[in-house]
Amino acid sequence: MTAYADAMKEVGISMERVPANRGYMGDLYSQLARRYEKACDYDGAGSVTILSVTTMPGGDVTHPVPDNTGYITEGQFYLHDDMLDPFGSLSRLKQHVIGSSTREDHSQIMNTMIRFYSGATEAEQKQAMAFDLSSFDEKQIKFGELFRKRFMRLDVSIPLEEALDLCWQTLAECFDADELLMKQALIDKYFPKVAASSSPVDSAQPDSE
Amino acid sequence: MIRHMVRHHNILSIVGNIITVSVPETEGNSDAITRFGDLAMVEDEFSTSIAQVIKIDRNEIALQVFSGTQGVSNAASIRFLGTAMKVTYSADILGRIFNSLGEPMDGGSNLAHDPKVSIDGPSVNPVKRILASKMIRTNVPMIDVFNCLVESQKIPIFSVSGEPYNPFLARIGIQTDADIVVFAGLGLIFDDYHYFRTQFEEAGVFARTVMFCNLASDPIVERLIVLDMALAFCCRRGEACAGIGYRYDCLCRCHEGSRYFYGASTC
Numbered sequence: 431m432t433a434y435a436d437a438m439k440e441v442g443i444s445m446e447r448v449p450a451n452r453g454y455m456g457d458l459y460s461q462l463a464r465r466y467e468k469a470c471d472y473d474g475a476g477s478v479t480i481l482s483v484t485t486m487p488g489g490d491v492t493h494p495v496p497d498n499t500g501y502i503t504e505g506q507f508y509l510h511d512d513m514l515d516p517f518g519s520l521s522r523l524k525q526h527v528i529g530s531s532t533r534e535d536h537s538q539i540m541n542t543m544i545r546f547y548s549g550a551t552e553a554e555q556k557q558a559m560a561f562d563l564s565s566f567d568e569k570q571i572k573f574g575e576l577f578r579k580r581f582m583r584l585d586v587s588i589p590l591e592e593a594l595d596l597c598w599q600t601l602a603e604c605f606d607a608d609e610l611l612m613k614q615a616l617i618d619k620y621f622p623k624v625a626a627s628s629s630p631v632d633s634a635q636p637d638s639e
Numbered sequence: 640m641i642r643h644m645v646r647h648h649n650i651l652s653i654v655g656n657i658i659t660v661s662v663p664e665t666e667g668n669s670d671a672i673t674r675f676g677d678l679a680m681v682e683d684e685f686s687t688s689i690a691q692v693i694k695i696d697r698n699e700i701a702l703q704v705f706s707g708t709q710g711v712s713n714a715a716s717i718r719f720l721g722t723a724m725k726v727t728y729s730a731d732i733l734g735r736i737f738n739s740l741g742e743p744m745d746g747g748s749n750l751a752h753d754p755k756v757s758i759d760g761p762s763v764n765p766v767k768r769i770l771a772s773k774m775i776r777t778n779v780p781m782i783d784v785f786n787c788l789v790e791s792q793k794i795p796i797f798s799v800s801g802e803p804y805n806p807f808l809a810r811i812g813i814q815t816d817a818d819i820v821v822f823a824g825l826g827l828i829f830d831d832y833h834y835f836r837t838q839f840e841e842a843g844v845f846a847r848t849v850m851f852c853n854l855a856s857d858p859i860v861e862r863l864i865v866l867d868m869a870l871a872f873c874c875r876r877g878e879a880c881a882g883i884g885y886r887y888d889c890l891c892r893c894h895e896g897s898r899y900f901y902g903a904s905t906c
Contacts, residue, residue: 437859468763468870468874471768472769482793
């Protein structure tokens, strides 16, 4: 969509229109919105979903195109270093389906995984600066590495339920059940009773008995 | 009807991609010669190009020529077609590839006689919108688990330059459980275009895919209409399925191909 905006800019300049922010046309927001608003769930009919790519020149999210797009769209995915970064990615409509159309543990797993990944990135910062690490930090770092390898890489392809099971598997490999701080009912139901010591990325099987 | 055969020769200027032509004054109650946004044919001795009306100033009409004005002389004639840009809308376009003018570019049959719809339609009726409530599965865990995609969502992938978003988009297009996938490529280099085409074919999903491709070698003005074409098809398809008994969900992916470098653009 950045190429689209650039095309509008070039055409506008050749028509001698007055440029606005960074040379783009003043109606950039309206023009982008006009296309994005075609996404719709029609009452009694089908639906249109739009997934677009917008490159950020220089990785700058304040560039007019991603900046304006952020106001129009229902979230964004942040892609860098061959990975989809959970910090920076947001789907503003996910709360409509998580838990209601997906498995009951989806919401808790999602939040727990992110909580530990966030702890892992902080622990890694401490490690990089050669500060002391607690044993829990070590666990989180191990979790962070597994998380990146098993989930964040762009070539990973597994259906949702298997992904949720793999989440449980990964948690079981790094933490004890009482360190998870999740609802006990879910832990009783989904936490693997026998965790494998380290399973290969693409053949992870849930180990519940 | 006769009006569409009238040729106008009074070209006032040709500047960049824009031709300005002077047309005779019309009386108050007769129909206008053309409308803003409608198409025209620019016919020269050796070439014919499509153009779009971009400005009407009393009896001076400015036209943007899609393929550029190189080779267009003052002796060219303008013929107003009386209609806006249209896209073919029929079941026959599934599994086909179109360029940014809506013409087939896969070597297959011409669809000139199939029904067409205007790409310049109104926005979706707000009363007919319902809240999103159904998930779209992509089999990408970072999406399905952490930020799941929902039917009727509009969501971009903000990518740093140089990331492998091509293979990623191709995977999503193949793996997703939509009924029709409409792919719009803006400024694709040929390698990327070929990559998408072969990926869809080899994955066996080409029969439910429509591709509208503006290649990097195509005129930049056409880049602006290829997106509208894809979206017009999506919307008509989305809203047309009430009585059929099953849902058509169109996943329209707007792919931004190579960066377009032009003169002073330093972004």
